[in-house]
Amino acid sequence: MTDQDVSNGPIGGDFCHAPLDPRLLPREGQNLTQHERDELWRLFVEIGRCWNNVIHDSANLKSSWLEFVEAKTAQDPNYTAEYSNAVSVVQELIEIYGESNAYTLLFLRNGIPEGPPMTRLAHAKRYVVDEFIRVNIIASGHKSFGGRNYKGYLGGSRYNRLPRVRAYEPSETQS
Amino acid sequence: MIKEYEYIFVGSGVAGSTAAKRILHYNHNTSILMLEAGPEVKAKDRRYWWDYLVLNRQPYAFTYDQPGETQSIGDTGWVFDGSRVTGYGGSTVHWGGWCLRYKPEDFELFSRTGEGGDWLFSYDDLEPYYVQAEDHLSVCGDDNENWSPRSQPYPRPPFEWTAADGEMIEAFEKHGIKPGKMPVARYRKCMTTGTCKYCPVGARFSGQYIVDELRADSRNVNFEIRSESPATQVLVGSKRRITGVEYLDLKTGEKVVARANKVIVCSGAYESPKLLMLSRNRHWENGIGNEHDLLGRYVVSHSMLKVRGESLRNDERWFQEYDFPTLMSRSYDTPEYQKDGKIFLFKNRALPNIDLAALMIDGKSRKEIDVILGGPRETELQAFLEEKGRHGNRLTLAPGKNRFGLPKMKIEFNRLPKAIDNANKHLDMMEGVIKSMGYTVNRKELQDPGGHHTSGTCRMGATPELGITDGDLRVHGTDNLYICSNAVFPSGSAVNPTLTLTAIAFRLADHLAAP
Numbered sequence: 001m002t003d004q005d006v007s008n009g010p011i012g013g014d015f016c017h018a019p020l021d022p023r024l025l026p027r028e029g030q031n032l033t034q035h036e037r038d039e040l041w042r043l044f045v046e047i048g049r050c051w052n053n054v055i056h057d058s059a060n061l062k063s064s065w066l067e068f069v070e071a072k073t074a075q076d077p078n079y080t081a082e083y084s085n086a087v088s089v090v091q092e093l094i095e096i097y098g099e100s101n102a103y104t105l106l107f108l109r110n111g112i113p114e115g116p117p118m119t120r121l122a123h124a125k126r127y128v129v130d131e132f133i134r135v136n137i138i139a140s141g142h143k144s145f146g147g148r149n150y151k152g153y154l155g156g157s158r159y160n161r162l163p164r165v166r167a168y169e170p171s172e173t174q175s
Numbered sequence: 176m177i178k179e180y181e182y183i184f185v186g187s188g189v190a191g192s193t194a195a196k197r198i199l200h201y202n203h204n205t206s207i208l209m210l211e212a213g214p215e216v217k218a219k220d221r222r223y224w225w226d227y228l229v230l231n232r233q234p235y236a237f238t239y240d241q242p243g244e245t246q247s248i249g250d251t252g253w254v255f256d257g258s259r260v261t262g263y264g265g266s267t268v269h270w271g272g273w274c275l276r277y278k279p280e281d282f283e284l285f286s287r288t289g290e291g292g293d294w295l296f297s298y299d300d301l302e303p304y305y306v307q308a309e310d311h312l313s314v315c316g317d318d319n320e321n322w323s324p325r326s327q328p329y330p331r332p333p334f335e336w337t338a339a340d341g342e343m344i345e346a347f348e349k350h351g352i353k354p355g356k357m358p359v360a361r362y363r364k365c366m367t368t369g370t371c372k373y374c375p376v377g378a379r380f381s382g383q384y385i386v387d388e389l390r391a392d393s394r395n396v397n398f399e400i401r402s403e404s405p406a407t408q409v410l411v412g413s414k415r416r417i418t419g420v421e422y423l424d425l426k427t428g429e430k431v432v433a434r435a436n437k438v439i440v441c442s443g444a445y446e447s448p449k450l451l452m453l454s455r456n457r458h459w460e461n462g463i464g465n466e467h468d469l470l471g472r473y474v475v476s477h478s479m480l481k482v483r484g485e486s487l488r489n490d491e492r493w494f495q496e497y498d499f500p501t502l503m504s505r506s507y508d509t510p511e512y513q514k515d516g517k518i519f520l521f522k523n524r525a526l527p528n529i530d531l532a533a534l535m536i537d538g539k540s541r542k543e544i545d546v547i548l549g550g551p552r553e554t555e556l557q558a559f560l561e562e563k564g565r566h567g568n569r570l571t572l573a574p575g576k577n578r579f580g581l582p583k584m585k586i587e588f589n590r591l592p593k594a595i596d597n598a599n600k601h602l603d604m605m606e607g608v609i610k611s612m613g614y615t616v617n618r619k620e621l622q623d624p625g626g627h628h629t630s631g632t633c634r635m636g637a638t639p640e641l642g643i644t645d646g647d648l649r650v651h652g653t654d655n656l657y658i659c660s661n662a663v664f665p666s667g668s669a670v671n672p673t674l675t676l677t678a679i680a681f682r683l684a685d686h687l688a689a690p
C-alpha cells in the first residue's frame with residue numbers, strides 16, 4: 001500500500017464516514033456476540049502487533065483485557081454499542097484496504113480530524129482503539145519499551161525478591 | 176423521641192473514624208452517631224478503576240468544591256480545587272498516603288521563633304501515639320532514617336528508590352542533603368499498581384475502610400453512620416453544656432436533632448470552624464468558642480516549590496513506573512531553618528516520564544516512539560514550604576450553601592515579603608541540585624498554597640485568648656465539645672499533616688475513653 005492509495009481525508013467508506021453525535025452511543029438492549037468479542041480481541045492483538053510490544057498468548061494480558069471489556073459492557077456508561085460499531089468499522093476498512101493494511105491505517109494514518117468524534121470511524125478510534133491502547137500499555141505493553149512497572153500494572157507483591165521497578169543500585173563509592 | 180448517644184462525631188474522615196474506632200475498642204457498646212455530609216463513593220470498583228486509568232476520571236471528583244462555592248480574597252490565591260473529598264471516609268479517599276512525623280521543634284514554634292503558635296503538648300508526649308498511628312495507617316518506612324526520634328520501628332519496610340531517583344540521590348549527596356525514603360501508608364497486600372489515588376485492591380489506607388469495618392463489626396451494636404447528613408449547628412443547654420447537634424437529612428430535606436453527651440467535630444479544617452461559627456445562640460453570639468474572634472484565623476497550608484530541568488538525552492529510557500514518590504529529604508526541615516520557614520524536599524514522582532499510550536494514540540510508530548524515548552527527558556525537585564499561621568489570614572463564611580448543605584466560604588491569605596524571600600532562597604538551592612545533575616533548568620516557581628493541607632483554623636491555645644481548644648482538644652468554655660482536625664494545629668510544619676492528625680485522634684480517644 002502506498003500513500004496514494006489513501007486520500008488526505010479520513011480513511012474508510014460510507015459506513016465509516018456516516019455522521020454521529022459525538023456522545024457515547026446508547027446501548028439498545030443488545031449484548032456483544034461471540035463473533036464481536038473475537039473481532040474486538042483481534043483488534044487488541046493488532047495493536048500489539050503494530051507496535052510490536054506484547055506477547056498475546058500471555059494469560060495476564062488477555063485476562064486484563066477481558067476484565068476491561070466486561071467492566072465496560074456490564075456497567076454504565078455502557079460501551080456495548082460502541083464495541084459493535086467498532087467491529088463494523090473495522091470490517092469496512094478490511095473490505096476496502098485488505099486485512100494487512102486496515103489496522104495499520106486505523107492506528108497510524110486514519111486522517112480523523114481533531115475534536116469531538118463526529119463519525120462512526122472517529123467513534124471507533126476514540127472510544128475503542130484509544131482505550132484499548134491504554135489497556136495494552138498498562139497490561140504489560142510498557143515492558144518492551146524498557147519499564148518494569150507502569151501506573152495501573154498489577155506488578156505483584158513487593159515482598160517478592162524481584163524488584164517491581166527499575167531499582168536504584170548505588171555505585172560502589174556510595175555509602 | 177429524640178435518641179441520645181454517648182458521642183456524636185461530625186465527619187467520617189480519618190480523624191473521626193480513627194477516634195471512633197479507638198473508643199469502640201475500649202467499649203464496643205458505646206453508642207456513637209457519625210454524621211457525614213457527603214455521599215458514599217464505591218471503593219475498589221473495577222469499572223471506576225479502569226476509567227480512572229484509561230480516561231483519567233476520578234470517581235470522587237464530583238464531590239470537590241466548585242467555582243462559586245469558594246472565594247480566595249487575599250493577595251495570594253488559595254487553591255480550593257481538589258483539596259478535599261466531601262464524602263464517606265473523607266479526604267483520605269483520594270490522598271497520597273505520605274506519612275511523616277513532625278519534628279520536636281514543630282511543637283514549639285512560637286517559643287523558638289516568636290511566630291505561629293506552640294502546641295500544648297510536646298513531641299515526646301505524642302510519640303507513643305505516632306507509633307499507634309503508623310500501625311493503624313500501615314506506614315512503610317525506613318527504620319534507619321532518624322529524622323525524628325522513634326521508640327518503635329516502622330510497621331512495614333520502605334519502598335526502595337527507583338533507578339530514576341539515582342541521579343538526584345547523587346546530586347543530593349554533593350550538596351550535603353541526606354536522601355531518604357518516602358514513608359507511605361500501604362498495607363501488605365499492595366501489588367505496586369501505582370494508582371494509589373484509587374487503589375483497586377484497597378491497599379492504601381482510606382477512612383472508608385475504617386468506617387466499613389466499624390459497621391461490619393457485629394460487636395459495635397450501637398454504632399450508626401448517616402451519610403448525606405450535614406450538621407448545621409451544635410446545640411447547647413447552657414453556655415458550657417453541649418447537648419447535641421442539628422443536621423439536615425439531604426435525602427428528605429428534613430432538619431433533625433440528635434443528642435449526645437459529647438460532640439466531636441471532625442469535619443476537616445474548613446468545616447470545623449464553619450460549624451462553630453454557625454452555632455450562634457444567646458450564650459455564644461459569635462459562634463461557640465469564638466468570644467475572641469479566633470475561629471477561622473491563622474489559616475495556613477503548604478505551597479509547593481518546584482524546580483524543573485531538562486536533559487537532552489534519556490539513554491536509560493526512563494519513564495514513570497510508580498505514581499507515588501520514593502525519594503525525599505528532610506535536611507532543610509531542621510531547627511536551623513525554622514525561623515525563616517523550613518522546607519520538605521521530594522522528587523516529582525511523575526518525571527522523567529513519557530506517556531507511551533498518548534504517543535500511540537497520536538499515531539506515532541514504534542520507530543518514532545523509540546526515538547522519543549531516547550530523549551530529551553525532564554526531572555523536577557519539589558518541596559513544601561512551611562509558613563506560619565498569622566492572625567490576619569482567615570477563613571470566613573460566605574452567603575449561601577453548597578450542594579452538600581455546607582456554607583460557602585472565603586479565604587483571605589496574604590503573604591509577607593519575607594516568606595517570598597525565604598522561598599526564593601530555597602528555590603536557588605534547589606536549582607543548584609538540578610544543575611549539578613547536568614540538567615538545564617527550565618522552570619522555577621513558588622506556587623499558591625494548596626488547600627489540601629489546610630490547618631490552624633481552630634488552633635489550640637493555653638487560654639481562650641490564644642486558641643479555640645485546650646490541649647485535650649476541648650473547646651474553651653465548654654464541658655463536652657471537642658475538635659479533632661488539622662484545624663487545631665498551631666503550626667503547619669513542612670510535612671504532610673495526616674500522620675500527626677491520626678496520632679492526636681488516638682490521643683483524644685484515650686483521653687475520652689481509656690479505662
Ligand SMILES: Cc1cc2nc3c(=O)[nH]c(=O)nc-3n(C[C@H](O)[C@H](O)[C@H](O)COP(=O)(O)OP(=O)(O)OC[C@H]3O[C@@H](n4cnc5c(N)ncnc54)[C@H](O)[C@@H]3O)c2cc1C
Nearest residue numbers: 186188189190212261265266271272273406446627671673
Ligand atoms: C489530593 C490530596 C492528597 C493528600 N495527600 C496527603 C498525603 O499524602 N499525606 C498527608 O498526610 N495528607 C495528605 N492529604 C491531606 C489529608 O487528606 C487530610 O489531612 C486528611 O484527610 C484530613 O482528615 P480529616 O478527617 O480531618 O478530614 P476529612 O478527611 O476531610 O474528613 C472530614 C469529613 O467531614 C465531613 N464533613 C464536613 N463538614 C461536615 C458537617 N457539617 N456535617 C457532617 N459531615 C461534615 C466531610 O464531608 C468529610 O468527609 C492530601 C489531601 C489531598 C486533597
Ligand code: SF4
Nearest residue numbers: 365366368369370374
Ligand atoms: S501501589 Fe497499587 S496496590 Fe499498592 S496501594 Fe497503590 S494502587 Fe494500591
